[in-house]
Amino acid sequence: MSVRDTLLDLDLSPIDCLYRLQRDQNNARRVLYVNVTDISILPEDTRTSNDELVRELSKIQGWDGDWNTVTVSKLDSQVQCFWNNFEAHALPKENILGQYPFFDVLDLRIITRKKLRVKYVNNGSDGFGFELPWIATEINVYHDLAREESTLAPRLLGYVYEGPERRVIGYLLEEISGRPAALVDLEDCKKALRRLHDLGLVHGDPIRHNIVITDSGPKFIDFEDACRKPSDDSKGWNAMREGDLRKLEKGLMDTSNNGQPRD
Structure with a gap:
């Protein structure tokens, strides 16, 4: 039986780590989740390197078995594994909007990282369970902009899923x-941001790396902090819009690497 595991993603803290791996086995593929509750279980030089990590994890008895999630813990100085003791995450059905196609995450070719969670061909976002609220917010915004036929953001192409149950x-x-916005683009970006406000949305984080200057003008990405216009608070809405414009000017003046994409 041939088994090959590949690290897809990780969320590492000083005390624990959640890993996401692809398993290729007998001409079939699936995604595995490994929750290491005590990071000292893994030697430091194995925690983020694909080959070393897989080599270390494969020492666990039962690793090559039929499982989808596992929690690896240290109890009384002994490493113990709890197989399939948590469910792999999924976006709630009420957050799946419109009639968009679905794409298997394992069919997508990784080309770059636009930010921590954006890394697949054609841009996009996937993540761990704790990131789903942000992803749901962004889907809502991109869907609303698509219904308005707005060109202020990239078009939503579809949903990314895992597994036969299409989570x-x-x-x-x-x-x-395009390129990240710069201070020279301030007036164009202000006009674009006001158009976004006219659609009842504030961006929330209009820093330079969240605005792409294209041949057809500025386009906004990363809407995880976006907010909708309150239905009964015009003063509050005016304050939100003004705050968004102030953030824009401050964000374009900031030449640091805050929010910069990483490959």
């Missing part, structure tokens, strides 16, 4: 070409 874990956007 939705993220989304895909159209690929766009």
Whole structure:
């Protein structure tokens, strides 16, 4: 029986780590989740390197078995494993909007990381369970902009899923070409941001790396902090819009690496 595991993603803290791996076994593929509750279980030089991590984890008795999730803990100085003791995460059905196609995450080619969670071809986002509220917010925004036929953001292309049960874990956007916004683009970005406000949305985090300057003008990405216009608070809405514009100017003046994409 041939088994090959590949690290897809990780969420590492000083005390624990959650891993997401792809298993290729007998011409079949699936995603595995490994929750290491005590990071000292793994030697430091194995925690983020694919080959070393897989080599270390494969020492666990039962590793090659039929499982999808496992919690690895240290109890009384002994390492213990709890197989399939938690469910792999999924976006709630009420957050799956519109009639968009679905894409298997294992069919997507990784090309770059636009931010921590954005890393698949055609742009997009997937993540661990704790990130689902942010992903749901972004899906809502991209869907609303699509219904308005707005060109202020990339088009939502569809949903990303895992497993035969098609658990939705993220989304895909159209690929766009451009550069991060700069201070010289301030007036164009202000006009674009006001158009976004006219649609009843504030961006929430309009820093330079969340605005792509394209041949057709500025396009916004990363809507995880976006908010909708309150239905009965015009003063509050005015304050939200003004705050968004102030953040824009401050964000374009900031030449640090805050929010910079990482490959």
